Amino acid sequence: MDNIPCPHAWAVLNSKNLMADEYCSDLFKPKTVVKTYDMPVDPLPDEIQWNIPTHISDEVVLPPRYKRPPGRPKKKRDKPLIELMIGKHRNVCSTCERLGHNRRSCTNEPRKKK
Template identity: 65%
Template sequence: MEEMPCPHAWVVLKSKNLTTDNYYSNLYKSEAVVKTYDVPVYPLPDESEWKIPASISEEIVLPLRYKRPPGRPKKKCDKPLTELLPNKYSNSCSRCGHEGHNRCSCRNEPRRK
């Protein structure tokens, strides 16, 4: 991937007394490194001397609408269908007939037949 032999290949090349110049990319040779510095690099002038086009200087940059909260995002779990639908059945007491409790926790008077 890097156009260089792996460490195992280097050991084999050294043990066979082969030159390693033919086995890696020209980007890693000293001539290529020297060529990168052939072109002079000039520093930027002072900020007061910059020439900025009017279309860019008039452009307004607004901040983001929302800020991403810190931490790992929470999982978005899908709820089962039974949890989304309203409960059809509720507890009804066999003693008084009211809903919401059962016979063991009933405090109402027994219903009359």
């Protein structure tokens, strides 16, 4: 994606004694990086010398109307009708397949398999 070999590819290149520069994009080679900073970069002039259009300087920027409360936001979703009708989850015994308990506390006979 970045035209740089991944760590696995680097390991293969090193084991085969191949030059990794041939497999990198020219953007990441030292010569290109030096050329990037070859040209002088002019800093911004002093704030007094800035040329700001009037329609931007006249615009008033206000802070947000409210602050977001701290903490994780609450879930706000509409539950489907089936979730509302069934209610909360209940334990199901894996031995007798009845509701309200699990197999450790089961006193019923095991259900016969068909």
